[in-house]
Amino acid sequence: MTAFELRPIGRVESTLTDLGDAPRQPDEGAPDAWLVLDPELAPALDGLTRGDEVLLFTWLDRADRETLAVHPRGDTTRPLTGVFATRAPDRPNPIGLHAVEILAIEGHRVHVAHLEALDGTPILDVKPALGPTSAR
Amino acid sequence: MTAFELRPIGRVESTLTDLGDAPRQPDEGAPDAWLVLDPELAPALDGLTRGDEVLLFTWLDRADRETLAVHPRGDTTRPLTGVFATRAPDRPNPIGLHAVEILAIEGHRVHVAHLEALDGTPILDVKPALGPTSAR
Numbered sequence: 001m002t003a004f005e006l007r008p009i010g011r012v013e014s015t016l017t018d019l020g021d022a023p024r025q026p027d028e029g030a031p032d033a034w035l036v037l038d039p040e041l042a043p044a045l046d047g048l049t050r051g052d053e054v055l056l057f058t059w060l061d062r063a064d065r066e067t068l069a070v071h072p073r074g075d076t077t078r079p080l081t082g083v084f085a086t087r088a089p090d091r092p093n094p095i096g097l098h099a100v101e102i103l104a105i106e107g108h109r110v111h112v113a114h115l116e117a118l119d120g121t122p123i124l125d126v127k128p129a130l131g132p133t134s135a136r
Numbered sequence: 137m138t139a140f141e142l143r144p145i146g147r148v149e150s151t152l153t154d155l156g157d158a159p160r161q162p163d164e165g166a167p168d169a170w171l172v173l174d175p176e177l178a179p180a181l182d183g184l185t186r187g188d189e190v191l192l193f194t195w196l197d198r199a200d201r202e203t204l205a206v207h208p209r210g211d212t213t214r215p216l217t218g219v220f221a222t223r224a225p226d227r228p229n230p231i232g233l234h235a236v237e238i239l240a241i242e243g244h245r246v247h248v249a250h251l252e253a254l255d256g257t258p259i260l261d262v263k264p265a266l267g268p269t270s271a272r
Contacts, residue, residue, distance in 0.1 A: 004195050004258070006140040009228050041228065044204040047221030054220075057231055059140050068180040084190075084262040085183030092145050092177065093260045095193055095231070122140070124229045126220040 006059060008122035010037035010108075017119045019062065030116040034109055035123055042108040048128075049105065056098040057125035058117050063094030096121070099129060142195060144258035146173035146244075153255045155198065166252040170245055171259055178244040184264075185241065192234040193261040194253050199230030232257070235265065 014033035035056065037045070048054065067090035069080040083091040100112040110126075150169035171192065173181070184190065203226035205216040219227040236248040246262075 002144070002258075004142040004144070004197070006142055006229050007201075008138070008140070041204065044218040044220045044227070046205060046216075046218035048218065052221075055233065057229070061140070065143075068177065069182060080182075082180040082182035082184065084180045085188075085264055087263055091180070091261060093142050093193070095261050097191065097233075097263065122138075125227060125231050127223055127233065128221055 010123040012121040014119040030114045033115040037108040039108045053129040058096035059122040060089040060094035063089040146259040148257040150255040166250045169251040173244040175244045189265040194232035195258040196225040196230035199225040
């Protein structure tokens with residue numbers, strides 16, 4: 001099948017620099033961080049504001065794309081499980097999905113709460129969390 | 137910044153073939169559909185079963201990647217809004233995100249309920265919906 005080209009729209013700026021320090025999920029102690037977008041894309045943020053919950057899509061560029069099964073959460077006492085049944089970064093297309101709250105927007109820079117992505121992680125997309133139909 | 141290569145892992149098989157017929161969100165009347173994965177990737181489905189809620193990532197290959205603002209839901213009476221504040225398919229990296237329930241798994245084919253993606257849509261990833269920490 002045809003391959004598609006992802007073009008990063010920005011990078012994460014975070015105090016998290018070491019995979020060993022990264023919490024596995026944001027509610028396990030992740031720091032606040034900045035999403036630094038390409039300045040030309042600032043107009044695409046219009047309509048977002050402090051307090052909004054958004055879904056952040058990243059590219060987990062250190063992942064192994066050939067892995068099809070893992071021990072969940074790296075715990076070898078748990079049975080090997082298909083990667084599509086886990087959130088492991090190793091998978092054919094290592095897209096990271098993070099639900100974050102916006103703390104502030106300054107031009108093309110977005111401050112967010114509790115992001116478990118490492119410093120320098122490429123950003124792919126931002127979408128609003130999906131609320132009820134009436135609010136769309 | 138460096139671009140990344142997405143390799144589709146399969147295609148959607150659906151009775152939805154026309155953009156004009158596609159509901160904007162799955163709870164607005166989308167049909168059941170099949171996710172037909174590359175047969176070599178079937179082991180990556182191990183651990184998923186009927187009744188599971190998963191997040192399906194697709195590539196919206198008909199999207200316009202240069203669009204930065206849209207009228208939400210195509211309603212021109214609503215003000216232009218940045219694409220990152222909307223779920224519009226037109227965006228720099230047109231990744232589709234769909235929450236679906238698994239109805240059945242037959243080898244590399246996964247039957248899912250209420251999917252608004254068109255027939256032939258490339259599939260990028262499948263992840264479990266994130267439950268409470270205790271269940272991970």
